[in-house]
Amino acid sequence: MEFFRDLFFSGLTKGSIYALIALGYTMVYGIIALINFAHGEIYMIGAFTALIASMILSSFGLAGWGLLVLVALIAALYSAMYGFTVEKIAYKPLRESSRLAPLISAIGMSIFLQNYVQLVQSSNFQVFNNIIPDISFIKAGSIVNKTQFMIVLTTALSMVALTIFIKKTKIGMAMRAVSQDQVMARLTGVKIDRIISSTFIIGSVLAAIGGLLIGCSMRQIDFYIGFLAGMKAFTAAVLGGIGSIPGAVIGALILGFAESFAAGYISSEYEDVVAFVLLIVILTFRPTGIMGQATTQKV
Amino acid sequence: MSINHSKETHYPAKESFLSSFFRSLTEEIKAALVATLWFCFLTLPLVCFRINANTQKIDYLWERLPKVAIIAFVATLIWRFLRKRLSFSHVKDTLDEVSGPPPDEARGPGGSWVTYLMAAKHKKLYAILALAFLVTIPFWVSPYVVMILITALIYICLGLGLNIVVGVSGLLNLGYVAFYAIGAYTYALLNHSFGLSFWICLPLGALTATTLGLLLGLPILRLSGDYLAIVTLGFGEIIRLVLTNANFTNGPSGIGGIAPPGLFGINLNATVKPFLVNLHLMHKDMDLNKVLIFFIMLLMVILTIICVFRLENSRLGRAWLALREDEVACQAMGINRTKAKLTAFAIGSTWAGLAGVVFASQITFINPSNFTFMQSVMILSIVVLGGMGSIPGVIVGAIVLTLLPEYLRGFANYRMLLFGLLMVLMMVFRPGGLIQSTRQVYIHKPLENKEP
Known part of the structure; x- marks a missing residue:
């Protein structure tokens, strides 16, 4: 039972991180129907920025919650800027072209960013110091450790904040409008370009938080982490039904649990295989994902 | 269409593209400078601070910043130039469509011998010559x-x-x-x-x-x-x-x-x-x-x-x-x-x-x-x-x-870096690729001696 419990919590943690990244995919897809392949790289850049910021700031003597918050802010700022720039360079000029063009451009951007980080940093694993301060009510023998607790808490808070943002604010309403009908939204005075940019920025901020948290939990990062995490998160978004925000969270949690239990009860080598087999199986039976709605295509 | 190009000037077709670009050169340089600042700020943490895995300290590499600035400035200028030319040719194409296609002579000098050499009857000969060449290579x-x-x-x-x-x-x-x-x-x-x-x-x-x-x-x-x-x-x-x-x-x-x-x-x-x-x-x-x-x-x-x-x-x-x-x-x-x-x-x-x-x-x-x-x-x-x-x-x-x-x-x-960049740039500037595929076209020719 203890083994099961450990697997459950590791699955929950994993699923939470996937959820943070998957939201970026699903929001962008919901608005411009594009798989933002570079999103995993944004997450990786978030992790790297967080690592560099934490090293610089801690050399100035900063520590504790102040350090964590400041590092999170810097990582979020830079990831948001990268997300914004990527959209302006690789996707905006292609908004009116065929469906394949932005997809290929996105893959190109992803490769570019990966190699950019590899060139300017290094291709080795970098040690990431866990900067999450000790939490008083989590002791050494607790069911979860402080990192897992923070990951789940942060993800849950981000979900709530995002849901409120989408439901209640003016930009959120504009986002929903754009995702329903771009032409109509434009006619009612919504500034499409600004809405698309803000979608990329929000997605990137969430990814940066995910990057910071994964650094604290895995304790090491390299330029390649974005690829697999991005792919898994996208799988999660597709599982849940791409374009649907609760769907992304559900899909991410399912994927996290599936991987964790597969690693525990079958074999850790086939952990990644399970994720992709799950993807193929679910898409075979439900091509639109769990929460996705089938739409009729009109000619 | 208009949302994408709303900020760009639509040029009259008669003015040549280059002259219109240089007319707004100061504007272009200003925009490129802004972009340079943006990219310098954007790449600052990843480019100028490198983690040294051995000492677990940060190496400060400020000498990289001017390089980034130069690359960003030049790249932005080229990018804007090409983007403008692209939208310019779109406008021109639309105008051409309205006023009818240009006559065949206007398609560029030397068109005739190229078409002669490319004629279908030579294709077999070329194929055989190329093959003979390839076979001798080893x-x-x-x-x-x-x-x-x-x-x-x-x-x-x-x-x-x-x-x-x-x-x-x-x-x-x-x-x-x-x-x-x-x-x-x-x-x-x-x-x-x-x-x-x-x-x-x-x-x-x-x-x-x-x-x-x-x-x-x-x-x-x-x-x-x-x-x-x-x-x-x-x-x-x-x-x-x-x-x-x-x-x-x-x-x-x-x-x-x-x-x-x-x-x-x-x-x-x-x-x-x-x-x-x-x-x-x-x-x-x-x-x-x-x-x-x-x-x-x-x-x-x-x-x-x-x-x-x-x-x-x-x-x-x-x-x-x-x-x-x-x-x-x-x-x-x-x-x-x-x-x-x-x-x-x-x-x-x-x-x-x-x-x-x-x-x-x-x-x-x-x-x-x-x-x-x-x-x-x-x-x-x-x-x-x-x-x-x-x-x-x-x-x-x-x-x-x-x-x-x-x-x-x-x-x-830089190989993979350039691959990635190439894929993006190809999609933006030449989505059809180096040699664009041509559709087989069936032309219906009306009979010439119809009119008396």
Whole structure:
């Protein structure tokens, strides 16, 4: 039972991180129907920025919650800027072209960013110091450790904040409008370009938080982490039904649990295989994902 | 249209593009300076602070910042220039459409002799001349060049195979390398365990890859576009992970000692080579087995080109094109979508399987790291760079992308970076590729002597 419990919590943690990244995919897809392949790289850049910021700031003597918050802010700022720039360079000029063009451009951007980080940093694993301060009510023998607790808490808070943002604010309403009908939204005075940019920025901020948290939990990062995490998160978004925000969270949690239990009860080598087999199986039976709605295509 | 170009000036068609660009030069420079500032700030933490893994301290590399600034400034200027020219030519095209196409004489000087040389009646002659040239290559180049050329030919084959799936049928397959791996491993395993020869394994490898293509095709038939891309990507990863973790494939260490193809049991290096070297017809270090592979690949590429050309202009090829343009409309025209998709997938995989067998026999040692996602991307870049759906385009793309890295060894570190950049820039500025595919056009000519 203890083994099961450990697997459950590791699955929950994993699923939470996937959820943070998957939201970026699903929001962008919901608005411009594009798989933002570079999103995993944004997450990786978030992790790297967080690592560099934490090293610089801690050399100035900063520590504790102040350090964590400041590092999170810097990582979020830079990831948001990268997300914004990527959209302006690789996707905006292609908004009116065929469906394949932005997809290929996105893959190109992803490769570019990966190699950019590899060139300017290094291709080795970098040690990431866990900067999450000790939490008083989590002791050494607790069911979860402080990192897992923070990951789940942060993800849950981000979900709530995002849901409120989408439901209640003016930009959120504009986002929903754009995702329903771009032409109509434009006619009612919504500034499409600004809405698309803000979608990329929000997605990137969430990814940066995910990057910071994964650094604290895995304790090491390299330029390649974005690829697999991005792919898994996208799988999660597709599982849940791409374009649907609760769907992304559900899909991410399912994927996290599936991987964790597969690693525990079958074999850790086939952990990644399970994720992709799950993807193929679910898409075979439900091509639109769990929460996705089938739409009729009109000619 | 107007949302994208709303900030850009629409030029009158009469003014030349260059003069209008230089008229607003100060504006352009101002914009480029803003972009430079933005990029300097953007790249600051990652470029100027590097983590030193040994000391766990930060190295400050301020000297990199001016380089970033210069690159950003120049790149922004070029980017804006090209973007403006693109929108300028759009405006001009629209104006041309309104006022009718320009007369034929205006299409540029020297058009006549180019058309004369390109005329269909010469095509056969050129093909024979090119072939004769290619056949002589192994007799006057070094063994190293032959190796590179074999790689280039393998990539042409792969590119043409993927072109059927992505370029012609519009099904984005990101796991193409899986089929290549299947072909290579089929030969490696059969040769290793049962001693089967290359010539038996070549069709077997193709068959295995085709079967797998069908198997993958079946569950994902209902998917389209982006979903398909991610599922094929996942499939490629599954195959790679299985090859890495399974026992029968010898895991990450791979399989070695794969036999080269034989020619009726003749030991070429012992019998034919001394004869050729004595006549100064061949480099003395040349491995004749590689020369044989070169000829096999050459033959295979020629057959592939013929096959793909015939396929594209067949009923099935037309169905694929229709599928690419619009799935629903294509079904409405009575095309069996299931059949078209499955055949595209299976036929595309066949070539990957064939190329895989030859690849295994060429390098004689394979392991799963030969078949990563980056390989799929490389093949996809070939198709995209060359021109999706265009056979000469894919050939040019394969040659450029395999030969360039070989001759630009100094840029080895930047290779993948440039690939990524190239894919983005191609999509933005020349989505059709280097050699754009042309549709067969049927022109209806009205009878000339109708008017009295």
